[in-house]
Structures are given as structure tokens and as C-alpha cells.
Amino acid sequence: MRAVSAPTPPPVSVGRLARYIKTRIGDDPKLRFIAVRGEVSNLRIQEAGHVYFDLKDAEALINVVVWSDAAASLPPFKNGASIVAIGGVSTYPKRSTYQFNAVRIELDGVGRLHELYERLREQLKAEGLFEPARKRTLPRYPFAIALISSANSDGARDFFTNARRRAPHVHVQLLEAAVQGLNAPGEIVAAIKRAERLPVDAIVLARGGGSYEDLFVFSDERVVRALAAARIPTVSAIGHESDTPLTDFVADVRAVTPSIATELILPDRNRLLAEIDRAHRSLDTSLQRRAARGRMQLERFTLHSLFARPAAVFGQRRQQLDEVRDRLRARTLDGVRSRTATLVALERRLAARDPRVRLSEEQRRLIELTNRLDRASGTHVARARVRLDRAIPRLRPALERALTARRHRLALKAAELRGKDPTTILSRGYAMVLFEGRAVTDPTLVPPGSEIVAHVARGTITARVESTELDG
Secondary structure, three states, X not given: OOOOOOOOOOOOOHHXXXXXXXXXXXXXXXXXXXXXXXXXXXXXXXXXXXXXXXXXXXXXXXXXXXXXHHHOOOOOOOOOOEEEEEEEEEEEHHHOEEXXXXXXXXXXXXXXXXXXXXXXXXXXXXXXXXXXXHOOOOOOOOOEEXXXXXXXXXXXXXXXXXXXXXXXXXXXXXXXXXXXXXXXXXXXXXXXXXXXXXXXXXXXXXXXXXXXXXXXXXXXHHHHHHHHOOOOOEEEEEOOOOOOOOHHHHOOEEEOOHXXXXXXXXXXXXXXXXXXXXXXXXXXXXXXHHHHHHHHHHHHHHHOHHHHOHHHHHHHHHHHHHHHHHHHHHHHHHHHHHXXXXXXXXXXXXXXXXXXXXXXXXXXXXXXHHHHHHHHHHXXXXXXXXXXXXXXXXXXXXXXXXXXXXXXXXXXXXXXXXXXXXXXXXXXXXXXXXXXXXXXXXXHHOOOOOXXXXXXXOEEEEEEOOOOOOOX
């Protein structure tokens, strides 16, 4: 049999095909918004702010573009960094290629931890948790220490070994907690709270080193804030070289390793014993010297002539005491006499200024003035009454003449007002014509056909104007 060839489909333009592919990819919900993990390579930043790079792994590579509006908020990264790009797949029709349009980038692995570390460090620093002013000094002679660490960790073993060698008299109580893993932050925070309820002088958080990821538990915000809020002085003893966990910044004392922490916290027992021995010898020597000086002074006082003959000393003091007593008695009597004379003079002055005497005198003067006022007012009233009786006959005719003149002027004004009263004029057959609320004095101001109102004596007349004529 001969193969039958398929019919040729109708041709389309390259642009139409490219647009169709772009539409199909854009409509796919699985490609519209996804997160892709990979390694950055061929990183390029344009002057306009757009960022281009390749994201690759062991199997494939995809072109990534971040437009300038989203690129402004990207975390710093470079070639070789492991990142997670969030965005969607699209096409570039002019080159018939597909690309990944990223709207957000997150650092992956250690890079992400660094980003979280820097962000939290800046926040805690802004809150003042790193300020030296809030750091407390450790007790000079501690007797009990709370050690927070794993029982099997190198840091705990180093701390216990050095503590037994350096200060066996100090009790170290281990509060076991995981120092790595997902559960570590919660266990460390719980151990810090338990330590605050114990009769200890300091809290030591210890670990013997590890990778950056393992040590990041000591930069966890929960652990850092719990250590900063502890009421007991704290020590951060995390074994590390270049990286500094955030607990080192908030602790009252930071130690590079747990072994060095014992040197900073615990006084060396042998050195303490040597200091105590030196202090004991120095105190003993000082006491012996003071005792010797005391015995010598006592012997000098005992042999002194005054102490050998106490009667001579005390007899002279008795005579001086008698003289002082006589002078004191004489001065006391003189003072009493002087005070008595002063008191008598004050009593006399007080009697002269006794308010009762002055009040009696003022009452007498008041009665005399009242009598004088009564006599004067009676005379004045009598004189005024005589003058009023004489004036009344003269005032009555004058008042009547003035009242008659006022009545005459009032009658004239009333007649004048009645003559000007418009109702009086209207009662004689006149009318007052109004057009649009104004009085009509000129007929040319009222066009024919207009409506006018005529006020007469007993009402109003509404009329329509047929024609107007001007006098003259």
C-alpha cells in the first residue's frame, strides 16, 4: 500500500505562533506563580535597574529577569549564591525563548540565615539591647552557677572540667537543653526561666562550637530576648571563631569558649587561698603592732605624774568647779532681776494700751458726736421745712402756667399731624395709586395693559390701564 500523506495545514505567521505560545504558557496556573530554587550565574544589572541572571542546577538552566520596581527590594546576592526566586514563567517572542519573571527573591540556606541574622541584629540594636549601660557585672565570689547546655556536649564537659580544677567550692548545676535542632530554642528558653528560680549567682549558656547553621540557634529571637530579660547576670560561652551569635551581644559577659568562661566567672581556688593567707598574716602583724603600741601608751599614762597623784589634779578641778558655779549663780540672779524689771515696764505699757480703756474712750466720743449730730440735723430739718412752706405758694401758679403752655403746643402738633394723615385725605374722595408696589406720580411710567392698585378710604381697587395721558 502507498502511504497517504496528511494534508498541509494552513500556514500562520511567526508572530502569531509566538503569541499563541505566550498565551498558552501564561494561562497555565501551574506556571503563573511558582517558587524555583537554584544557583545564580551570569548576574547582570542594567542602568535602568532591571536585573538579569541565570538560575541553574545540575539538570537545567533558566533565564531570570527582575524588573526595576521589584529589584529595588531584593536582598544582596552574587554569582554562586543559592536563592529561591518567586514569580511566573513567560516568553520573549522576539527570540522565541522562555524566561522566569521574578517578583521576589529569598536567600536560601546559609544566605537566608545571614539575612535573618542581620535583620534581627539591627532590630535588637535599635531597641537598645546591646547598649553597654545595661550590662551587669558578675559577682566577684560566686557560690552557685546555672549551666545551660547539652549533657553530652563538649562545651559542658570543658566547663565542668575547668570548674572542678579552678573552683571546686563553687556548685555548678546543669540545666540540660538541646543546643541544636528545631526544639533547641524552646528548650533553652525554658532552661533560662528555670535558672531564674534557682539560688544561683550567674547563668552560663554554653556550646562547644559547630557550623554556622548549628550555631544559629543562639541567634534565634526567642533565645536572645529570654537571655536579655534574665534577672540574673548572664554569660554567653559559645565556641566559635569568626561568627558571633546574637546571645554574645545581649549577655552581660561574652566568652569565646566555655573554658574561657570559667576563667572569667570563677576565681582560682589556689589564688584565693594564697590571698586569704596573705591577708591573714598581714592582719595578724597589724594586730600585734597595734597591741604593742597600746601597751606602750598605757605604760606612759600609768607613769605620768598626774596619774601618780590624782588628788592634786582633782582638787584643782573641784576648786575651779566651785568658782564656775558661783559665777553662774550670780549671773542667773542678775538676769532674773533684769528680766523682772523689763517685765514690769512691759506690763505698764500694756496697761496704758489696754484695748478696753481705748474702747471706753471711743464709746464716749461716739455718744458725744451722736448727740451733736442729732442737734444739728434737727435744726437743719426745721429750717428746710420753713423754706419749703414759703416756696409752695409761689411754685403752684408757675407749674399751672407751664402745664397750660405745654397743652397748647400739644394741640397744635396734633392738628398738624391730622392734616398730614393720608387717611384724612382719602376720606375726601382721593385715591393713592400703586404700580408694582410704588406710588404712581407719572402716568408715562405705567404702560397700557398694566395692573394697578388704588387705595381709597375704605379699601382697595384693582384696575387695568387702558391708556395714559400726561398733563400739559
